[in-house]
Amino acid sequence: MAWDIMxxxxxxxxxxxxxxxxxAVGKSSLIQRYCKGIFTKDYKKTIGVDFMERQxxxxxxxxxxxxxxxxxxxEFDAITKxxxxxxxxxxxxxxxxxxxSFDAIRSWKKKVEEECGEIPxxxxxxxxxxxxxxxxxxxxxxxxxxxxxCRLYRTSVKEDLxxxxxxxxxxxxxxxxxDAMMAEENDLPPKSIMINDxxxxxxxxxxxxxxxxxxxTRTLGKxxxxxxxxxxxxxxxxxxxxxxxxxx
Ligand SMILES: Nc1nc2c(ncn2[C@@H]2O[C@H](COP(=O)(O)OP(=O)(O)OP(=O)(O)O)[C@@H](O)[C@H]2O)c(=O)[nH]1
Ligand SMILES: [Mg+2]
Numbered sequence: 001m002a003w004d005i006m007x008x009x010x011x012x013x014x015x016x017x018x019x020x021x022x023x024a025v026g027k028s029s030l031i032q033r034y035c036k037g038i039f040t041k042d043y044k045k046t047i048g049v050d051f052m053e054r055q056x057x058x059x060x061x062x063x064x065x066x067x068x069x070x071x072x073x074x075e076f077d078a079i080t081k082x083x084x085x086x087x088x089x090x091x092x093x094x095x096x097x098x099x100x101s102f103d104a105i106r107s108w109k110k111k112v113e114e115e116c117g118e119i120p121x122x123x124x125x126x127x128x129x130x131x132x133x134x135x136x137x138x139x140x141x142x143x144x145x146x147x148x149x150c151r152l153y154r155t156s157v158k159e160d161l162x163x164x165x166x167x168x169x170x171x172x173x174x175x176x177x178x179d180a181m182m183a184e185e186n187d188l189p190p191k192s193i194m195i196n197d198x199x200x201x202x203x204x205x206x207x208x209x210x211x212x213x214x215x216x217t218r219t220l221g222k223x224x225x226x227x228x229x230x231x232x233x234x235x236x237x238x239x240x241x242x243x244x245x246x247x248x
Pocket of ligand 1: 071
């Protein structure tokens with residue numbers, strides 16, 4: 001019993017977030033700003049995939065955000081797509097100074113959906129500090145976001161504008177999803193279950209393809225959240241038998 005209680009205290013929510021978008025739009029900068037609080041002027045393209053994490057406290061819960069930084073250059077497409085799998089949320093990024101990156105938003109969103117199904121996503125318009133070099137009109141960005149049913153954030157990593165809000169919103173969204181799952185599960189008859197291999201439950205591409213197993217844990221007769229192992233980091237987190245989430 002003591003062990004159970006200790007584990008309950010140790011549990012945390014872990015959220016895998018993928019950051020996608022064309023090369024040089026500021027994905028690595030966004031993550032670095034959020035996780036390390038710094039901005040680097042020099043451009044060093046990401047080779048394949050990178051990873052950083054940050055732990056935050058949200059509504060009294062420990063939340064670990066695992067941020068997967070993917071290369072935007074096309075040459076890495078084949079490698080990066082594999083890392084989308086198991087993501088609970090995504091940030092689709094473009095630069096206010098790069099028309100091509102804006103035009104590519106729809107296709108990045110589609111790529112994520114092909115691997116992850118419908119997970120919460122936000123669109124980030126970065127580099128808004130470069131007002132003189134802006135090449136996209138505010139109203140067309142808003143129309144695109146509305147059309148794709150995604151929330152839009154305008155950020156400047158350089159000036160540290162709206163960066164925290166992006167990730168807090170996604171974390172919030174995911175916690176709400178977990179709470180809904182909890183409420184649903186608390187109505188279930190009291191028995192210990194193992195839920196394995198969610199991929200077998202998927203019937204079409206729109207469903208989540210997260211690959212993790214979960215094990216329901218009970219303490220003092222009360223359900224605490226499922227524990228899961230998220231691949232490939234093997235971190236223990238609270239959660240969820242299926243991370244399929246609806247868009248906004
Ligand atoms: N002015 C300005 N420059 C930025 C901003 N965010 C990023 N940059 C710069 O844009 C360049 C590219 O940033 P990265 O974060 O490396 O871009 P990326 O999207 O990770 O690029 P890939 O790894 O090739 O996909 C760097 O020189 C950054 O310093 C911003 O908000 N404002
Ligand atoms: Mg990068």
